[in-house]
Amino acid sequence: MIQGTGSSVGKTLIVAGLCRIFAQDGYKVSPFKSQNMALNSFVDIDGLEMSRGTVIQAEAAYQIPRAFMNPILLKPNSDNNSQVIINGIAKFTLNAKDYFSKSKELKEIATKSYQYIKDNFDICVLEGGGSPAEINLREYDLVNMGMAEQVDAPVILVGNIDIGGVFASLYGTVMLLDKEDRERIKGIIINKFRGDVDLLKPAIDALDKKFKEEGLNIEFLGVMPYGDFEIEEEDSLSDIIQKKVDKEKKYINISIIKTKKMSNFTDFHVFKQYEDVRVKYIKDVEELGDEDIIILPGSKNTITDLEDLKKRKIFEKIKELKEKGTVIVGICGGLQMLGRKIFDPLKLESDFSETDGFNFLEYDTTFGEIKKTVQVERVIDAEEGILKELRGIKVLGYEIHQGVSTIKSNIVCKGNVFATYIHGIFDNSEFTNGFLNIIRSKKDMPIVEKIETYSEFKEKQYNKLANLMRENLNIEKIYKILK
Template identity: 65%
Template sequence: MHKKVMIQGTGSSVGKSIITAGLCRIFAQDGYRVSPFKSQNMALNSFVDIDGLEMGRAQVVQAEAAKELPRAFMNPILLKPNSDNNSQIIIEGVPAKNMNAVDYFSNSAKLKEIAKRNYKIIEDNFDIGVLEGGGSPAEINLRQWDLVNMGMAELIDAPVILVGNIEIGGVFASLYGNIALLDEKDRKRIKGVIINKFRGDVELLKPGIKMFEDRLQAEGLDIKVLGVVPYINLNIEEEDVLAKKLTTNTNEKKDINISVIRTNKMSNYTDFDALSQYPDVALNYVYDVKELGNEDIIILPGSKNTITDLEMLKANGIFDKIKELHSKGTTVVGICGGFQMLGKEIFDPHHIESNFEKTAGFGILDTVTTMEKVKYTHQVEKTLSKIESPLLEGCNGLVVKGYEIHQGVTKGNEVNLTTEDNLIFIAKENSFGTYIHGVFDNEEFTRKFLNNIRRRKGLAPIDESFSFTDFKEREYDKLADHLRANLSIEEIYKILG
């Protein structure tokens, strides 16, 4: 019989995604077939599954933790913000339309049907479903339209565990306040709470836990604290723009120093997670032109609004600075939107991404990109060939895997290293560009690229390989061990039923 549990939080950034991933790994370790599920996710970070369908990366992480292939039915509704009040709506992995918040909520009945239909796939094929909520269930002004918190729990009759973040203070107030604001029917769905991100001596917390439980008991609610999870440093992918690494520049220096340009609509920053784990690499996110000039590599990342972000780089001086540094020998790499920026011009005749019909690119590559109505979403596996650039010496014949998510088509007079009609991978002198997200997850390619940079600096190459896949597996197991040590997993199994 299928069992399920839903992880909700007192607000954003309390650790719902990580707790969900950890429980997925625990249940998988215990021999169950497990699937994560989040009915509605809002993120610029996305992934393409084996069917070419787009989904949020948080559910990719959770699927990996569950030892399952990520599939779009695990995240059937994905909102990719275009502005403060408008998003591209991805339904079951396919772009539907752009909507503002009012229009979106007016479609809640239909969206709930979509969510329930996709969870039925999990119900029919998996032993356990671990659902993740979004924000807080106590957003009482939205309850009638809700399909990601109690609205989803109601649709499939799921028990709920509520997570609170003690790191920011007021955890008992936030837990109690969320519970108190719910109506009686929703309140009774909560079967336990987790206190997350604790630092200090748990003995000092125990009196508060007892008072919290006693108060709920007096109100007729049998809700127990299932555990206190100490803060732990994990290298597991974080959720979209809330990731702290995008708001902190460490200015760390190592053998190879990389500056990733942080733009307003930056997407898929997880393309660089593997790079950040190489011992000879220092990876920093750059916001200000004053921070540029001492790196070996500059990376232009993907963007949800390539032209708008490119115009921003021109306005803040980063555009001219990159051109200057490139002319002096600094390596410049473009991924997806960044690849489009490296060319001579970008055209947007249908105003897919902006109000501009065209804009000039960096001119580093002899290419032109046109934004088209069709969105390209594919998993890719390509063999590199025709490489003459010393930047990628030794890469001929290597197989590179990843995925494409882009609205534009790039054409031009450069040599395409993947022998496709449309350009998706180009290397030229001290620059390369590609549409392949996850290109740096390919360990042999990445080590050869980094070693070529090392040689150029007069440093000896490093032959030791690094498997990002194996690294992630160890982190998922570390998370599972941490949760087993600090949560009552036996009680969680009872909640499952």
């Protein structure tokens, strides 16, 4: 099990890299995260919802992502409660106190999923969540030491040196744990390092000495540097699509509206593949105006986010830019916003029973209690508008939404606006490159005739990650910890 001294230390990618290494070495491998909290989710082949982070790890392991790899998913609705998804199906909405009261039942659910993996795979790499040193929550824990104890997993602890204080956080995390949990930790990894590794040696030796003084046998497994691989990060928008800009070249500029309850921003990670595309996330109306494309992304609370866009004057600015010819794209919640009206008679998302959309496209959306989660395969059938030239191209993706819209197609197009319920539509390289070529033509930029598929692009990144880990971590010691 890979645990971290806190959030954003790089656990997800460390797990992904180990999954690729073990799979390369001939083992049948599965990732596992008993409980995850994220608004970025995926729908598996059975129509079950799971976290995007676990999807990355499954792909790295050469496995089809399946919901049993992430049996509990929490999708925050507000600061106080979350939608609880059990084995891929939304079951209820709970506040933290009520959720913790179900910890015994939830542990049984997680253990049952793990047992399936144990019976059907050679190796399971578990990922923890946040920090195991949240000692006020230990009795309820089912994602860190609680899960490690349940399945008797040895633990490797990861610390992020980039944010400072890594040695204190590693030592402090270990020493805050009770004796049994402390002894589960068999190794440590320092992650996200920039610089000369030799400078760390005195501190590493001092940390090793302190652990030995406490009677702990914790192996130092290596220092992971920052890599140049492009693998989506589940929980952070920072540096997501930052690239150097050559002032002598033209670029396609994309602005993605950053809403408060934005979901599935991983839909846009694919743009890292395109050297002539620059993406920025927009929070303020003053940042809009110099882009070729504006994207309204998915949202966990579409109406609330739409009303907030109106308050921030982004709503009116997008209307203005649409009239000037800027291409407007809506995905899932963004699709709902681009229609005429949104109705919420049961007030599932907010205190508004209805609100006006952008009225760019001719449909309405009504929220109900049924949630749609399904993988889809569609053909672009636009008879007019920006996508007309792409008619006949097949796209694959998945839908996750509660609203029902009065549309005849999963992809609606009119003029310089198109909207879709399909998450992952841009992962389809033929479609995306064709769409970008339409913009390239308008800007008198070079046309890109062919590009490798996004799957091929991701495979190269997973292999880069695995190679970097083999170069910088003691994989032989990790195998000994496994045994």
